[in-house]
Amino acid sequence: MHKFLSEGPLTAEQLSCLMSQMNDRSDTGGHSLFIGQVRADIVNNKSVEAIEYSAYESMVNDEAERIIAQIKTEFTDVKIVEILHSTGIVKAGEVSLAVMVSAGHRHQAIQACSKTVELIKERLPVWKKELLEDNSHIWRDNRG
Amino acid sequence: MFFGVLAEVTGTSFLYFSGVRTLSDLRQRITDKHPEIVHYNFRIAVNSLFTDDDCALSDGDEVALLPPFAGG
Numbered sequence: 001m002h003k004f005l006s007e008g009p010l011t012a013e014q015l016s017c018l019m020s021q022m023n024d025r026s027d028t029g030g031h032s033l034f035i036g037q038v039r040a041d042i043v044n045n046k047s048v049e050a051i052e053y054s055a056y057e058s059m060v061n062d063e064a065e066r067i068i069a070q071i072k073t074e075f076t077d078v079k080i081v082e083i084l085h086s087t088g089i090v091k092a093g094e095v096s097l098a099v100m101v102s103a104g105h106r107h108q109a110i111q112a113c114s115k116t117v118e119l120i121k122e123r124l125p126v127w128k129k130e131l132l133e134d135n136s137h138i139w140r141d142n143r144g
Numbered sequence: 145m146f147f148g149v150l151a152e153v154t155g156t157s158f159l160y161f162s163g164v165r166t167l168s169d170l171r172q173r174i175t176d177k178h179p180e181i182v183h184y185n186f187r188i189a190v191n192s193l194f195t196d197d198d199c200a201l202s203d204g205d206e207v208a209l210l211p212p213f214a215g216g
Contacts, residue, residue, distance in 0.1 A: 036216050053215075056147055056208055059192040085215060097216050117216065125189075125208075126215030127148030139149040141212035 004064040005055055005087050009094035018082045018100045028079050030106030032113035036097030038090050046132040050091045051140075056125040060085070067119045075112040077104040083116065085126060148211040150186060154178045168198045170207060186211050 006014065015035070022031055041048045068081040080102035090096045099116050103109035121142045130138045151157045159177070164170045167188065175182060188195055189208045201207070 054148060054151075055215075056145070056189075056192075056210065059189060059208065062192045121213065121216045123213070124215040125147065125210055125213055127211060128214040129148075139152075139211075139214075141214045142216065143212050 004060055004083050005057060005085055007088045008086060009090045010084060010086055010096065010098055014084060015095070015098055018084060018098055021080050021082055021100065022102055025079070025102070027104060028102040029104050030109040031100060031102045032106075032109040034097070034099040034113050034117050035095055036117075037095050038092050040092035041130070043130060043132060043138055046134055046136070048092060048130045049133050050089050050131045051096065052089050052129040052131055052137075053085070053087045053096065054127050054129075055085070055087050057087075059125045063123050063125065064120075067116060067123060070119070071101070071112050071116050074115070075103065075108045077108040078112045079103060081112070081116060083120065085120070085124065087126075089131070145206065145208040147208065148214070150181060150184060150209050150211055153180050153184070162203070164201050166198055166200055167195065167207070170201060174209075181209070184211060 022028055038051050064083050071081050072078050078101055082100040084098045086096040099113055101109050101113040101116060128140050130140055146154050146157055161170060161173055164173060186209045189210055190199060191206050
């Protein structure tokens with residue numbers, strides 16, 4: 001089964017590995033990469049120091065496969081969709097999400113990457129707890 | 145199974161019930177044990193598939209209470 005979750009922040013090595021998917025292919029001409037990073041937002045006058053992600057792993061795997069299938073159906077020029085999301089604690093400034101879409105041409109690569117990120121936010125069973133500088137926390141969601 | 149804020153307010157990630165025949169029966173059993181969850185929004189997945197309806201349950205089914213997602 002494809003592994004879509006990774007404990008802790010995503011590393012440069014993992015991002016490089018994602019991008020290496022394009023190697024040895026001659027049917028792709030455009031690649032779009034989205035990287036999501038934890039922001040040090042100010043919440044109630046307190047700084048967000050980190051986010052703790054939790055996930056329903058088996059459903060993440062199923063839902064990510066469905067998202068990839070949907071993207072490949074809607075964007076017929078897309079050849080590769082890669083998704084990698086952090087679980088556990090990711091500090092402000094570190095990377096928690098990577099999406100790479102490769103297509104024959106740039107327009108579909110860019111549009112499909114954007115749609116994939118939106119579907120991840122809407123459908124992937126992942127939750128985040130913002131950890132604040134005073135050791136309090138706030139649960140966040142993607143509504144609104 | 146409880147996730148996110150629901151795991152926090154119930155103090156657990158797993159509960160096991162036997163002899164539950166329908167999803168509405170299960171919801172009642174859960175709210176009897178953890179009445180505080182009625183104050184939270186959540187969807188339900190049975191065996192990793194969303195369901196908005198009552199449905200029959202069998203032994204071994206995995207039911208997850210899912211607060212609004214926050215991936216990304």
